[in-house]
Amino acid sequence: MADTFPVIKLRSSDQGAILGVAGQEFPSLAALLAQLPALGDPANAEGLARAANHLARGAAYSVIADPAGFADDYRNRLAAEDLSSGWQEGVYRLSDFGVPDFAMILPPACTATEVVFFARDRLTGLPYRATFGFADAMASYKALPLTPVERKAPVVQVVPPGTVGTQTTDSADATMAEPPNDTLPPDDDVTP
């Protein structure tokens, strides 16, 4: 039972991320588990995952403790997105990337040597499978495979007003096509 374990607080010092348990502070999970081995119990995987995530990536990722809740949030966010528009700089939309196989996303789990958990990139919202070794503090964040979203309509290319430094030019076609005129495009090229 997770609530039987003392809470591992995610703290910071001038030197970086540290952990705290019952007034004591630890620079690493290895140090913490050395002193408090009971916290390494697989039943405490969620606490360990949060601690590992804090040490490895700080606030950039959040641990997915509730896969079903994550799936609901993901689907809701997708549903709210406009699937007919194209990618835009500075706009983070899940539909640009795709949908994970939610069944693959499981609650945190741990062994004697590492903790395995799924995390959400807080900027993009995308899921990752993370592992963190207790002894060496080596972390790995692997992007989950995503199935592209079926688009509702063809992507319409629109240059946002005020966007600078964007231009497309392909005049060579015009020079090689039939002589251009003032109003007509080349005979069989289609303007998107």
Next chain:
Amino acid sequence: MPWDDLSEPQKKFVTKYLDVTILDRIAGYGTSDATAAVIGSFEDFERARLGYEQAMAAVPAGYPEKTAMRDSAGAAIKLRDAGKFTEAVDIIAKAGEAAQKTLSVYITEAGRLRLIALPVVANANPGEVQEIATLHATITLAGQNRFPDHAALIAARNAEPTLPIRVQEITAAAAKRDLDAARQDFKDVYDPLKAGFLTMSTFDCGGPYLEYSRQTDLQSYVSWAINLLELGRTTFAAEDAATYRQGVVDLADKGNVTVATLDGFKTHALAEFRTKLAGIRDTFESKVKWARDLGPTAVTPAEEIQRGPMVARVKLLLDAAKDALAGTDLQAILDARKGIEASTDATAMVNFYNAVLLRKSKAGVLAKGVSEEQFKGMEKLFVTSNTAYNAVNDVLTKASAKLGDVVVTPAFLDTKRDIAATEQKKHDDLTKAKTDVEKLHVDAAGLETKADDGLEGLKIQLLLAEGDDQKRIEGEIVAATETLKLAKAEAARLKLEAETKANAVTAQAVVLTDAKDIVKAAESKKGVLDAINHGPLAEGQVKGMSDATRAEICKAYSSDPRLGAQATDAVARAVDPEAVGSCMKAVNARVAPEFSQNGGVDDPWVTYAERLVSMSANLDKASADRLDDYLVSDRHFNLLPELTGSMTTEARGQANANHVSKGMVDGNGDFDPVQARENLDDIMFNPNVLRHSQPNLVKHMGKTLDFFEDTPSAQQKVKDITAPVGAGGKELVANSCGKTADTVGVEDARQSVLTAMLTPVRQGPIGSCFSTASVIKLRDKHPEYTLETFVEMVEEGVYRPEDGDELAVISNLPDGENPLVRSLEYTAATASARKTSSRETMVLGDKLSAGFAGVSAKFKPTEPNALPTLVTTVTGEFSCIYDPKAAHMTVASDGSSKFGRYVLLRLDTGASVNSKTEFTAALRDIVAAQIDTDDLADTVTVDDVIDLVVADGAVDVMKINDKFPWELGTGGFGDDAAMTIIGEQSTTSSLVPGADPTTSVPKERTMAIVKALLNGLPGGSDDLATIETFDHHTFNALPNDKSLDELRSEGPGKINEKLEKLLVDKGTELRDTEISTEKAAYIFDKTMTDYADSRLEELREPLLTAIKSLRPTTPLKPAQLDTLIKSATAEFTNKVVEHSERIWKEGLKKDGKPDPTVDEVEKHKVSSRKSVEVNVANISRNALCKALAVPEIVLADTNWGGPGSQTLFIVAPDPITGDPMMFERIEPPGTLTPLGKDWLDQNWVKLT
């Protein structure tokens, strides 16, 4: 110098070589200056000889080459005795140097042996082993620097058991270094300096282990090479050069080149010299005979006087050459050739020959209807480009068959075109009349049939009728008979009339064909003469154009004037003029014979030829050389339906790239360079594909094939590709191959990766310039790494940036574009943005630390990390994103607003934070949610903390660099993208600070930017150097572009001076120099005609009228010609404005919109007028720049473009204003558009 002061040998020498008169004077009064010089030379020789003797005395007696050295010295003494001091000193000095070097090698070798062998000797009994004794003796000698016997040294080297192995090892290593250097140097082995260096490096690197006999051979060999150089590079066949190189490599490598080999080479070289001399002699002999036999009327009186003695003297030289050729004396052969080449008589002979020949030829040319003015260009060709001269002459001959001896002036051509137009109209009218009559005849014939049928019916009725009916029918038969008679007569009349009209059409067709042929002949004649006098075929207009290429282009005018004009335009903008020449050769031989009799716009073969030539302007010569095989193998008849039809430019690019990628690997994934190149041939040369050619794609694909051909590891990576497993990768492959995701396999994966590699990275309609610039650089600088990236994207559906966590690939991509390239661009932009966010939130953390400082007192003293924990936690709840639509927080100095900046984002709500109110609200929420209450001191509440952090005083100190946390600016995009995508750590440094647009002067800004770019980016290993117009656009400068070579040629210290000369001085010169009337008329005609051809037919008339009425009749400066072109388009502009208004109004009506107001109409008129005027101004400036061969310096790649072209930033002197000006150049076809002043005023920075 008094006689008595001379040494005995000097006295002996002087007595022997100076004449008696001088000797008398010497005896009496001392030596003159002349004799002093001779004696000086003698002394030089003696000095060198002494050095040689001393060195030789020290060289051990057994040294194998000692005899050869003595022979050299003996030869030198003989030369001295023959009075050839320079040669004698040279040889004896070299022999002395060789002896010295040999000696130094002995010293080194002995010393080395001593060091190596000393321990052996020290521990051995010298009397026990003979070898040790020998060694000991040698070491002793080495210590004294004495070497009585070469054999003793060799024996010593072989004595110590480990020495031979050591020697071999060291020799091998030395030889390897030696060979590398030698091979490197041999790339330019024709260069005497390089050859000399080779000798030295071989000599030095070989160290003491190379036998000096080899050096002798090598030196001899190199001296032969230098002699061969005198033949000129072009006469030395490639295979001979290869043999030659191999010979020297063998010498340096193994040292086992035999004398026989060298002798064989010498024999070969001698044969080369003989052939060369024989050729020169034969050429002159025929000229001598020709000159001697010329009739007196063919030469001028002055030439007649010159002729006899000149011929006689040249004849003497030829006789000497004949004698030399009869023998095997190399020097005699060389002397004979030099004698001819250096002879002023021979030069006079050539000039005489050319002058007479030109005079004769000119008379013939002028008789074909060429003015003296027009002949000037031909006269230059006669001297420099004989093949082209003949080609032009052929065009004139063909044209004169149609035109007689008329000189084709612009007015003549106008008249003939008008006549052709009139005849065409007549033909059209007659054809219409004939068609009308034929229709009437058909109708009449119908009526006749009908009447006939009616009469026959009545006749049958009559047979059956009785009584009154019979009478009635008889009456009707009479009437019907009359009707039939009339119908027959009318049908016959109309038939006759139709035949008459048909005959008239046939006759008119003959007249029309003749009129068109006259126009065509006139256009060919004027076209080729304009091209060689005023256009790109004139001398010096196109660098690197050979005589053969110029001739092939001239020849094109014979086939069709339009093709000639197209080829002339093409060579002016060609990447390699020789590629155009190669293409034209194939076109002239294989395509032109297919032209129909009339040719012209309706002939698909002419159109195909034009498109081939236009494409060749974008190719390197090796690619263009493939055209002939393509045509011979009839591959141009392949339809390639998958590459034609209606599609977007980008989709066409994908189809083309897929076509090439399909040929790159076989079913096993093995690279197939032959099929790949053949498929690329289709994209370059197939007539269906050329309807929408994509030169930029072709160029990139050629480079990509080069890369794969040169990189076996890349070929293997493609072979090793596995089928995609993830949905993201499958989707990318499916989109690339046009399949569904569930059907893609390993072959599709390979093809999609290859297609992506074949697709140039360009910034699309949607994109991030910040990441695109780095992706472009990644693809250019690290093609194999890019390949690996594409493979990962396909196989695993992820992108792994150089810095940061991997990302799932973006699959929301524009239709038609390459999915892998666009996905890489977008995904890399996202990865880069993560880095930017991380960087910006670190800054936010610093700001929060400052603002939260006062909170520390609210925590328990036992919790020193409570404050950093709170700061980090709160910081982690914010992020920063780049929003291209967000307005800048500050208004620019010119009052304008800029868009695109970072925006602070609350991660808990996703809302942006743009004000103090929003920020403090965010702090309240986040602190309340995140603070660890266990850290709080007794009695302190969360609200106490919140009140503190949102207090004005606290927020005020969160301002760092004059910015509050919510006032985010811009910048750093390029740095982050470079780090994320390429792994290049960079910082931004200023090139040219931004300028106040209200006071900045464009020409000054231009010079400042160009100087900063050239001085700030010195070129080197990277072809692309990332730069930014800060906050605005990130792109790559091109510091190694070949257009910069001349500017950099004298080092960095001269760049600014050269820039001033090239841009400012040249601009002034161009602006102030009058263009001749003929050339001005040529530029005017061509500009206006090209412009008219590209306009709607219904709008052309004012342009065609203006060409005739406003053609220049006096010399003009560029600005005057520019004004003339603009005024010549004034009426056309009015028409376009009216036309545009009508189309616009019709569009509104069609869309059911109300009629525009008067104001709206006026606005529309102003807008369309401005649009046309800007267009005309560009056309005019481009025409002047091209016609005046204005030098262009390439500065940067803008990221923009597509499969067809790319856009560069360049700078050039503007011939109209004389000022330096920056342009966008669309490449191809090289069209220039002035760069807006907003670009000039930007803050230009570089990433380093």
